[in-house]
Structures are given as structure tokens and as C-alpha cells.
Amino acid sequence: MIKAEPRTILNFLNTYFDVVRDLFEYQQQDGIITKEVFDMICHKHGAQMKSRLREYRVVRSIGSDFEMRDVYFKLMEFLLFEFKPLLPETIEKYKGAIAELFMKIRKSEHSDRDILQERIKNLSGQVREFVDLVERNAFRLLAETRDLKSNIDRVQYREKVHKASFWIEYYILPLNRILDVNHSESVTSKLVEVCEYANRKRLDYSDETTRSEYEKLYTQLIQTNQDLLKQSKILTNELLPLLERIRTESLILTGFIEFLRNPYKVETPPLLKGTRTMVYAKDMYFKVREFFEQFQIEAPVIVENSEADFDRWIFDRTLFKEKLSASMPVNDFFGWCFKALKKDFDQIETDKFFAVTGLLFDEELQIDYSKKSERVSIETTTSILDVPKLKIEPAIKL
Amino acid sequence: MVYPAHHRQIVEELMSGKFLLNNEEHFNSLKENESFYTEFFKISFDLELIMKPEFSYLLSKDTQENFSRDVSIFIAILSYELDRDGRNFIESFDFNEFTFEEIDNYFLNSSFIDLIESNKTLRDNESRRTLLNGMARRNIIYKTFEDRFTFTQAYKVFVDFAKELALKRIKGEPETQNAE
Numbered sequence: 059m060i061k062a063e064p065r066t067i068l069n070f071l072n073t074y075f076d077v078v079r080d081l082f083e084y085q086q087q088d089g090i091i092t093k094e095v096f097d098m099i100c101h102k103h104g105a106q107m108k109s110r111l112r113e114y115r116v117v118r119s120i121g122s123d124f125e126m127r128d129v130y131f132k133l134m135e136f137l138l139f140e141f142k143p144l145l146p147e148t149i150e151k152y153k154g155a156i157a158e159l160f161m162k163i164r165k166s167e168h169s170d171r172d173i174l175q176e177r178i179k180n181l182s183g184q185v186r187e188f189v190d191l192v193e194r195n196a197f198r199l200l201a202e203t204r205d206l207k208s209n210i211d212r213v214q215y216r217e218k219v220h221k222a223s224f225w226i227e228y229y230i231l232p233l234n235r236i237l238d239v240n241h242s243e244s245v246t247s248k249l250v251e252v253c254e255y256a257n258r259k260r261l262d263y264s265d266e267t268t269r270s271e272y273e274k275l276y277t278q279l280i281q282t283n284q285d286l287l288k289q290s291k292i293l294t295n296e297l298l299p300l301l302e303r304i305r306t307e308s309l310i311l312t313g314f315i316e317f318l319r320n321p322y323k324v325e326t327p328p329l330l331k332g333t334r335t336m337v338y339a340k341d342m343y344f345k346v347r348e349f350f351e352q353f354q355i356e357a358p359v360i361v362e363n364s365e366a367d368f369d370r371w372i373f374d375r376t377l378f379k380e381k382l383s384a385s386m387p388v389n390d391f392f393g394w395c396f397k398a399l400k401k402d403f404d405q406i407e408t409d410k411f412f413a414v415t416g417l418l419f420d421e422e423l424q425i426d427y428s429k430k431s432e433r434v435s436i437e438t439t440t441s442i443l444d445v446p447k448l449k450i451e452p453a454i455k456l
Numbered sequence: 457m458v459y460p461a462h463h464r465q466i467v468e469e470l471m472s473g474k475f476l477l478n479n480e481e482h483f484n485s486l487k488e489n490e491s492f493y494t495e496f497f498k499i500s501f502d503l504e505l506i507m508k509p510e511f512s513y514l515l516s517k518d519t520q521e522n523f524s525r526d527v528s529i530f531i532a533i534l535s536y537e538l539d540r541d542g543r544n545f546i547e548s549f550d551f552n553e554f555t556f557e558e559i560d561n562y563f564l565n566s567s568f569i570d571l572i573e574s575n576k577t578l579r580d581n582e583s584r585r586t587l588l589n590g591m592a593r594r595n596i597i598y599k600t601f602e603d604r605f606t607f608t609q610a611y612k613v614f615v616d617f618a619k620e621l622a623l624k625r626i627k628g629e630p631e632t633q634n635a636e
Contacts, residue, residue: 216626306619307546311539313618314532316625318568326528327617329594330473330503330514 067114077103078116081126082134086142091117091124135194143198144191146232152188153236153245156181160252171265178271181252182278188245189282192237196289196297199229203300215312222305230297237290239283246286253279373413382417382450391418391425391448396436408438424453460489470497470505473523475513475595475610486512510609511595526577526587527596531614533572537562546615549607556603559584 062070071078080099084091091099096117100107111117117124126134135141159181166174206221239246256279260272317324381398388394395414399406418425426449436443460466462482469476476483486493490507497503497514504515538545541562548554560581563572572578577587588605591597597605 216622219622219626303544303546307539307544309622310546310615310618311535312625313620313622314535316621317528317618318532318536318571321525321529321532321571324621326524327613328515329524330471330516 062114070110070114074103074107077107077111078130078134079138081111081117081124082131082138085126085131086140089125090120091126093122093124096124141194141198143195143202143229146195146229146236149188149191149195149233150236150245152184152191153248155184156188156245156252157248159184160248160255164255171268175268175271178268178275182275185249185252185278185282189285192233192286192289195229195233196292199225199233199297200292203297203304206304207300215308215315218308219305219312222301222308226298226301226305230293230301234290234293234298237286237293239287239290246283246290249279249283249286253283371410373410373416375417378414379417379420382423383452386450386452388450389447390434391415391450392436392443392445393434393447394450405439408441408443411436411438411443418448418450422453424451425449426451460492461485466493470512470514471501473514473594475511475608475613477595477608477610478510483512508609508612510612513610513613522577523590523594526575527591528614528617529571529575530578530584530587530591531611532618533566533568533578534559534562535615535618536568537566549611549615553600553604553606556581556585556588559588 077099081091081096084095084099096108100111115127116130117126159177163174163177163181166177202225203222206218206225235241235243236245238244239250241247253276256272256276260269260276263269263272378398382388382394385394392415395411395417396406399410399414403410417423428447428449432447433444434447436445462485465482466476466486469482476486478487487507490505494505494507497505502517506513506515535545538548563578563584566572577583588597588599592599592605594610595608596610598608599605
């Protein structure tokens with residue numbers, strides 16, 4: 059018995075939501091809240107926290123440890139939308155409970171009215187719990203499958219194949235069997251049977267209050283069957299193909315990655331080996347022609363004549379060197395270069411002049427610089443060059 | 457003796473290592489006369505005719521063939537890169553058109569670059585063009601334009617190979633190795 063007012067408990071949950079959430083997370087992860095964890099969580103909120111948690115029946119002792127009571131655990135699951143997928147075996151138990159109640163309802167049709175109504179209400183409660191569990195499971199499975207598809211955690215391909223196979227084998231296929239309306243042993247087919255019975259009884263049962271209970275059950279079952287059909291469609295149309303694709307795709311990628319580890323050590327798919335054409339074969343002529351023709355396709359080459367006036371003069375070093383040797387000693391080297399060019403050309407371009415001045419670097423020449431730092435001016439077509447006056451003589455060979 | 461329709465085309469194409477695809481007219485003739493052709497190729501050339509719903513091809517006993525290895529590496533790397541790019545690679549093989557440029561980008565940025573550079577049919581754009589032209593000649597791809605192509609259903613030979621290899625490795629079975 060809880061002494062506290064319901065609002066007080068809700069206020070407590072509101073104020074200390076973080077504490078309850080921490081307890082929920084530990085319980086969800088480990089299945090139990092150890093004494094150390096419990097002490098650690100409650101420590102900063104003072105000694106009163108532990109007594110409140112017990113008083114409001116949020117936790118109960120299991121030996122020296124604790125566990126969160128089911129009603130709070132389910133509330134937190136619902137609030138945080140963190141459902142753990144249940145094994146379909148757990149959900150299938152409702153089939154037994156529903157079938158049992160349905161059988162008793164049919165048998166006690168003409169016995170005590172109160173117990174009959176109570177059984178109808180209980181049946182309705184079982185159906186509600188069943189649908190709720192199926193919805194939560196389908197939601198969780200969808201989330202898990204999408205996580206696997208997006209692969210944020212970078213799960214290896216092999217692990218992905220394993221996970222996808224695991225979900226299919228242990229969760230989706232069994233759940234699908236529970237929901238398969240065409241399967242005589244499925245929970246859904248049992249619900250359809252109950253629904254048909256309730257439909258008849260809501261119309262022809264003698265007692266009015268019982269008729270009203272059947273009416274409620276019938277309305278609930280109509281909605282339930284629609285909801286279950288929706289869940290079944292999610293499983294068969296979305297989850298199963300998605301997981302199958304993840305499984306197949308990952309399997310293929312696993313194969314490719316394994317192959318790429320050492321592609322020269324694995325036998326690849328055998329194909330027909332290309333046959334070599336012998337020179338005496340009938341089609342040899344055509345094949346050879348085809349081979350050579352591929353080189354005959356030449357792109358047209360367009361040569362455009364340059365409009366610019368292009369002077370093709372090339373400096374003849376030997377000729378100019380002979381001329382220089384014949385004129386030595388030369389008192390003004392640059393002046394000599396200019397005059398030498400002037401004999402051949404009316405206009406002297408700067409690059410022609412520089413080409414001839416290159417003779418200066420000949421090792422067989424000795425260069426004397428004017429002591430008075432005399433300079434001469436050379437005028438080319440584009441520039442006036444101010445150069446030193448250099449005297450050139452043959453170098454004295456040692 | 458009366459030979460089935462398109463007999464010469466069927467024999468020439470299969471003997472040149474081509475995959476015959478189910479959207480081709482002579483494939484129907486091959487399918488209708490499957491038992492004849494199975495026996496024909498076996499007795500005449502000692503070759504095995506493989507018939508799948510979407511394609512068919514010939515197999516010889518001598519399977520030392522580099523082309524198959526190069527195509528396997530090409531498809532393996534492309535599948536890996538498409539998946540890394542967030543694309544469903546099976547759907548892409550079934551429905552998408554690829555450009556040479558797109559393929560080059562995937563291969564240039566691939567983490568398998570060492571393997572790519574060491575393989576002379578994959579190492580650069582030009583070599584990959586040659587490989588793709590070879591694949592087009594064998595009907596593994598279909599060139600929609602000079603620089604664009606789609607995969608034909610023949611790619612499934614290589615995908616099935618990967619699936620079988622993965623199953624063998626997962627089960628821990630040793631697979632047969634080449635005698636290289």
C-alpha cells in the first residue's frame with residue numbers, strides 16, 4: 059500500500075527524472091541494479107532518496123541489490139521509446155491466454171453472467187497487451203534494421219550478415235508466423251475467430267449488459283485486426299526485404315573484400331578462353347585487316363600559315379669568330395659586333411646583336427677593360443644599349 | 457539436317473566468349489533448343505553450355521584466364537566503392553548508367569589503389585577503357601555511348617562468385633587455389 063498521493067509520486071518522478079532514468083538504464087543494461095550502482099546514483103540526493111524510491115515502490119530489493127518494478131520500467135520504456143525487442147516466444151504466450159479465455163467464455167455462455175463479463179473484459183485486456191507488444195516489437199525491429207542499413211557503427215560486412223540473419227531467423231519470421239492470418243495456428247487467426255463470435259453475440263445474446271461487453275470486444279477486435287495487418291505488412295513488405303537485401307549485399311561485399319585481399323590466389327569464375335586465330339584460318343585476312351584499319355583512322359591535321367613575319371636568321375658562330383679573329387686586335391668589341399652585322403643587315407634587332415656578343419665568352423680571347431670607363435652607345439631597332447668599351451686580343455697561350 | 461534458327465550466330469558468338477543475353481532474338485532459339493546445343497558443344501568442342509534465365513555462356517576445361525580475374529577485380533572494387541559512396545551497388549548494376557569519368561573517379565580515389573596500380577588492365581584510364589571495351593565485346597556491359605555503359609545481367613556471374621566465396625570463408629572452408 060502506498061501512502062503517498064498519486065500527484066506526489068508524479069511530482070517526485072518529475073523532479074528526480076534523471077535519477078529514475080539512470081536506474082532504468084542500468085536495469086535495462088544489466089538486468090539488475092547492483093547495490094554499488096544504487097548507492098552511487100542516490101548518493102548526491104541524500105539519504106531520503108533511497109527511502110522515497112522504496113516508499114513509492116519504484117525499486118524493490120533483490121538480496122543486497124535492487125530492481126526497478128515492472129510498472130515503472132514499462133513507463134520509462136514508453137517515455138524514452140527504448141523498447142527491447144521481445145523474442146516472439148514471449149509474445150506467443152498470449153495465444154494460450156486468449157484461447158483459454160475464449161474457450162471458457164463459450165462454455166460459460168449460459169452460466170453466471172458476472173463471471174462471463176469478467177472473462178470478456180480479461181480477454182479484452184489480453185488483446186490490448188498483445189497488440190501493444192507486437193507494435194513495440196515491430197517498431198524496435200524496424201529501428202534496428204535501419205541502423206544496420208545505415209551502419210553508423212561501421213559494423214563489418216561479415217558481422218552485418220550475421221546480424222541480419224539473426225534478426226530474420228529469431229525475430230521476424232516467428233513474429234510473422236504469429237501475425238499470419240492465413241496460418242491456422244497464428245494468434246491473429248484466433249483473434250479473427252473471437253471477433254466473429256463477438257459479432258454474433260453482440261446481436262443475439264439475451265442479456266443487455268453482456269451484449270454491450272461483446273459489442274466493446276468486437277469494436278476493439280476490428281481495430282486490433284487492422285493494426286495487426288498493418289504490422290504484418292511492415293514485416294513482410296519492408297523489414298524482411300530490407301534485411302534480406304542487407305544480408306545478400308553484405309554477403310556479396312564480404313566475398314568481394316575477401317577476394318580483393320589476395321585476388322591472385324583465388325579461382326575466379328571460369329570463362330571461355332579466347333581462341334587464337336591461325337594464319338591459315340579463313341577469316342585471318344579480315345581479322346588482320348580489322349587490326350590494321352584501327353591505325354588508319356587519322357584525325358585531319360590542319361596546318362595554318364603564321365601571318366607574323368618570321369625572320370629565320372640563325373647565328374653562324376664559326377663565321378663571325380673568323381671575322382673577329384681577322385680583325386684583331388679590336389679596340390671596341392661591341393662597336394665591332396654592330397659593324398659586322400651592319401654589313402649584312404640594314405636594321406639590327408637586339409637579339410641579333412646579343413647573339414654576336416656571345417663571342418665575348420670565347421676562352422681564346424683576352425678582354426681588356428678601358429681604364430677611363432669609356433662607354434659606347436649601340437642603337438638597335440628597338441633599344442639603345444649603353445655598353446662598355448672593351449678591347450679584344452688573342453689570349454696568350456701558356 | 458535442319459539446324460535451329462540463328463544457329464551460326466549462336467555458335468559464333470558463344471565460341472568467341474560472348475554472353476548471350478535474354479533480350480536478344482537468338483537467345484530464344486538457344487533456349488528452345490537447349491538440349492541440342494548442350495550436346496552439340498560438348499561433342500564438337502568439349503565445352504559446357506551454361507544456361508541461366510537471363511544469359512548463357514560457354515565454359516572450357518582450361519580456366520586459366522586473366523580476363524575473368526581482371527573483370528572480377530574491376531567489379532569487386534566498383535561494388536566496394538559504390539557501397540562506400542552510400543549507393544546500393546546491386547541496384548546500380550541493374551538500373552544505372554555509368555560514365556567512364558565516374559569509373560575513373562572511383563578508381564583514382566579508391567583505397568585499393570596499390571592493387572589497381574599493380575594491375576596492368578586497371579592501372580590508368582586508358583587501360584580501363586581497353587578492359588571495358590573487352591567487357592562490351594563479351595556482353596558483360598553494354599555501351600550506350602562512346603563513354604557511357606550499363607551492366608548486362610552477365611555481371612551476376614561475378615556477384616555469385618563473391619557470394620559463394622563469402623559463404624565458404626564464413627564456414628571456414630578452404631577454397632581451391634590457382635596453381636600460379
